[in-house]
Amino acid sequence: MDAIHIDTKLRADLAVREMLAATFRLVPDVPTTVTTGCGQQVPLAMTSGDPDAVTCLPCRAFAQREHLRLADLVLDLGLAPGSVFTASQATGAVAKLRELAAKFGAPPPR
Numbered sequence: 001m002d003a004i005h006i007d008t009k010l011r012a013d014l015a016v017r018e019m020l021a022a023t024f025r026l027v028p029d030v031p032t033t034v035t036t037g038c039g040q041q042v043p044l045a046m047t048s049g050d051p052d053a054v055t056c057l058p059c060r061a062f063a064q065r066e067h068l069r070l071a072d073l074v075l076d077l078g079l080a081p082g083s084v085f086t087a088s089q090a091t092g093a094v095a096k097l098r099e100l101a102a103k104f105g106a107p108p109p110r
């Protein structure tokens with residue numbers, strides 16, 4: 001079975017696409033291939049943002065690092081004066097990102 005990877009944008013493009021579709025009824029084209037955390041170009045269907053689905057070990061390590069980096073970034077933004085996040089929003093997001101990082105740091109499914 002082919003490995004399941006994560007894309008380098010952690011599927012943020014998909015979240016943006018869904019938001020645009022929901023808000024403006026715009027549905028931009030879905031990319032046919034994406035760049036993975038392990039540096040390959042693969043079909044979007046061969047990627048996932050779910051730690052229970054990603055089987056590629058370098059992609060799991062990439063996702064763990066990126067989620068920890070994002071958690072630190074959100075924490076910094078949440079504590080900045082005039083932040084668009086409240087402290088409790090930032091704390092909640094940081095906890096979720098760290099939880100995801102921990103799941104990607106665990107052994108892959110099966």
Ligand SMILES: [Zn+2]
Nearest residue numbers: 005038056059
């Ligand atoms: Zn990979």
